[in-house]
Amino acid sequence: MTDQWEPKILAFLCNWCSYAGADLAGTARIQYPPNIRVIRVPCSGRINPLFILKALQSGIDGVLVSGCHPGDCHYLSGNYIGRRKSATLKRFLEYLGFEEGRVQFSWVSAAEGGKFSQVVGEVVQDIKKLGPAQRFVKKEAQGSQGSRVQVNSIKKLGPSNP
Amino acid sequence: MEERSKAIQDRIREKARELLLNKTVDLIIGFGEGSFPLRTTPRFIRDPEKTDRLIWNSFCENNLATYLHKFNKFKVGIVVKGCDARSVIALSLEKRFKPDQLFLMGVPCQRMVDRRKVKRAVKGEILRAFEQGDQIVVEGEEFKTILKRDDFFYPSCQVCIHRNPIQADVLVGDPVEESPLIEIHPEIQEFAKKSAEERWKYFEKESSRCIRCYACREACPMCYCAECFVDSSNPKWIEKSLSPSDLEFYHIVRAYHQTGRCTGCGACERACPMEIRLTYLTQKLNRDVKELFNYETGIDTKTLPPLSTYDMEDKQDFIK
Ligand code: SF4
Ligand code: SF4
Numbered sequence: 506m507t508d509q510w511e512p513k514i515l516a517f518l519c520n521w522c523s524y525a526g527a528d529l530a531g532t533a534r535i536q537y538p539p540n541i542r543v544i545r546v547p548c549s550g551r552i553n554p555l556f557i558l559k560a561l562q563s564g565i566d567g568v569l570v571s572g573c574h575p576g577d578c579h580y581l582s583g584n585y586i587g588r589r590k591s592a593t594l595k596r597f598l599e600y601l602g603f604e605e606g607r608v609q610f611s612w613v614s615a616a617e618g619g620k621f622s623q624v625v626g627e628v629v630q631d632i633k634k635l636g637p638a639q640r641f642v643k644k645e646a647q648g649s650q651g652s653r654v655q656v657n658s659i660k661k662l663g664p665s666n667p
Numbered sequence: 668m669e670e671r672s673k674a675i676q677d678r679i680r681e682k683a684r685e686l687l688l689n690k691t692v693d694l695i696i697g698f699g700e701g702s703f704p705l706r707t708t709p710r711f712i713r714d715p716e717k718t719d720r721l722i723w724n725s726f727c728e729n730n731l732a733t734y735l736h737k738f739n740k741f742k743v744g745i746v747v748k749g750c751d752a753r754s755v756i757a758l759s760l761e762k763r764f765k766p767d768q769l770f771l772m773g774v775p776c777q778r779m780v781d782r783r784k785v786k787r788a789v790k791g792e793i794l795r796a797f798e799q800g801d802q803i804v805v806e807g808e809e810f811k812t813i814l815k816r817d818d819f820f821y822p823s824c825q826v827c828i829h830r831n832p833i834q835a836d837v838l839v840g841d842p843v844e845e846s847p848l849i850e851i852h853p854e855i856q857e858f859a860k861k862s863a864e865e866r867w868k869y870f871e872k873e874s875s876r877c878i879r880c881y882a883c884r885e886a887c888p889m890c891y892c893a894e895c896f897v898d899s900s901n902p903k904w905i906e907k908s909l910s911p912s913d914l915e916f917y918h919i920v921r922a923y924h925q926t927g928r929c930t931g932c933g934a935c936e937r938a939c940p941m942e943i944r945l946t947y948l949t950q951k952l953n954r955d956v957k958e959l960f961n962y963e964t965g966i967d968t969k970t971l972p973p974l975s976t977y978d979m980e981d982k983q984d985f986i987k
C-alpha cells in the first residue's frame with residue numbers, strides 16, 4: 506500500500522512572487538511532481554499559523570509556505586514579519602513532536618520557475634521519506650489510503666468579510 | 668502569620684486606603700481571603716473603609732493583571748508580584764490601557780505555594796492552613812502537619828528570576844534577592860531530550876485530558892481577544908469537540924498565541940482543573956524568542972513584542 510501512497514502537499518504561495526514563479530514553471534513547461542495543491546495568498550505575511558495547522562489536521566502530509574525573497578515583498582515587510590512567525594512556529598511544532606520537514610518554507614521569485622520546481626521536488630521527497638502524516642490528523646480526515654484531504658475546507662478559511 | 672507577609676499586608680491595606688481616599692484610583696484589585704483553606708481570591712475594593720479585606724500570603728497565586736481588561740474604564744490600583752508586573756508591561760506594549768490609568772503596588776514575591784502539592788502531602792481533608800515562619804501549618808479534623816514552605820513552590824515559581832516587580836509605583840515590601848538566570852528551563856531541557864515520538868506521546872496524553880473549560884485562557888492576562896479562535900464560527904478553525912486532534916489544536920494555538928507575550932507566570936496551569944501541564948509549552952516559546960530575537964517579555968517598556976516587528980538580519984537558515 507505504501508508503494509501506491511502519494512503525499513498530498515499544500516503550498517501557500519504569495520501572489521506576487523512564488524505564485525508567479527509557479528506560473529512560470531508551468532508556462533516554461535518545467536516539470537515538477539503533481540503532489541502539490543496551491544493556495545494563493547496575497548503575501549507570505551498573510552499566512553496565519555492557523556492555516557498551516559488546519560491543513561495538517563485535515564490530513565495534509567506536508568505544507569510549503571513560499572514568498573518573495575527578503576527585500577522583494579510587494580508590501581515591503583510582509584515576508585520579514587512572516588519569517589518570524591515561521592521560525593517560531595516551526596520550532597514549536599518540532600518541539601511538540603511533529604517530524605522535521607512536515608512544514609517547509611522557501612523564497613521563490615517570479616523569475617524562478619526552475620527553483621520552484623526544484624523546491625517542490627525536494628519537499629515531495631522529504632515528505633515521502635517521512636511517510637503519511639499520522640500525528641494530529643483528525644480521524645475523520647483519514648481515509649483507507651492514508652490521508653484524504655479536504656482542501657476545500659481549508660480554502661473556505663479566508664476572512665469572512667473580504 | 669509570617670512576619671514579612673504580615674508587614675506587606677499592612678502596607679497594602681494602608682496604601683490602598685490612601686489611594687481610595689485621595690481618589691487617586693477608583694478601584695483596588697488585590698487578594699482577599701478565599702473560601703477554602705490554601706486559597707485566596709481576587710478582591711475588588713472601592714470603599715476605603717473596606718481595605719482591611721485585602722490580604723497577603725504565599726497563596727496569592729492568581730495573576731491579577733488578567734482583571735485589568737474588565738476595568739479598563741477606571742483608574743485602578745493593583746497589587747502586582749514580579750510576574751503580574753511583567754504582564755502589565757506586556758499589556759501596555761499592546762496598548763491595553765492609558766499610561767496614567769494604573770497605580771502598581773509592587774510586592775517583591777516570596778514565591779507561591781502549590782496548593783495541590785500541599786494537599787497531596789497530607790492525608791485527609793484540610794480545614795485550616797496558615798504560614799508560620801518558613802513553614803506551612805496544615806490542619807484537618809484529625810491531624811496537624813507542618814511542612815517546609817520551600818518544598819512546595821509552583822514549578823513556575825521555582826524557576827522564577829524576576830520576583831521583584833520591574834515596574835511599580837510603590838514597593839510594599841523589601842526587594843528580594845533574585846535567583847541567577849536559568850538559561851535553560853530544566854523541564855524543557857528534559858522534554859527536548861526525548862525523541863519526537865515520545866514528545867508527541869506526552870503532548871497527546873496531556874492534551875487528551877482537557878475538558879475545554881478554557882480556565883487556562885481566562886486566567887491568562889494575555890488572552891484577551893474579543894473573539895478567541897476557538898469561539899469563531901466563521902471561519903470555524905476548530906470543532907467544538909473533544910476529539911484528540913481538536914484538543915491538540917487548542918493546546919498548540921493557545922500556547923503559540925503567547926509567543927513573545929508570556930511571562931511564564933504559570934497562572935494558566937494553576938487554573939486547570941485537570942492539572943494538565945501547560946508551561947512546558949509556553950516556556951519553550953519564551954526560550955525560542957530569547958534565542959532568536961533576544962527578547963524577554965515584560966522586561967523592557969519600550970521594545971515591541973517580537974512578532975509585531977522584525978529585523979532584516981533575522982535568522983533564516985530554515986528557509987529554502
Ligand atoms: S512566577 Fe515569580 S513573581 Fe510570579 S508568583 Fe512565582 S515566584 Fe512570584
Ligand atoms: S500563558 Fe500561562 S504562563 Fe504565560 S502569561 Fe499566560 S497564564 Fe502566564
Ligand code: SF4
Nearest residue numbers: 877878880881883939
Ligand atoms: S484549563 Fe485545563 S481542562 Fe480547561 S481548557 Fe485549559 S487545559 Fe483544558
Ligand code: FES
Nearest residue numbers: 519548572573578
Ligand atoms: S508579497 Fe510576496 S512575500 Fe509579501
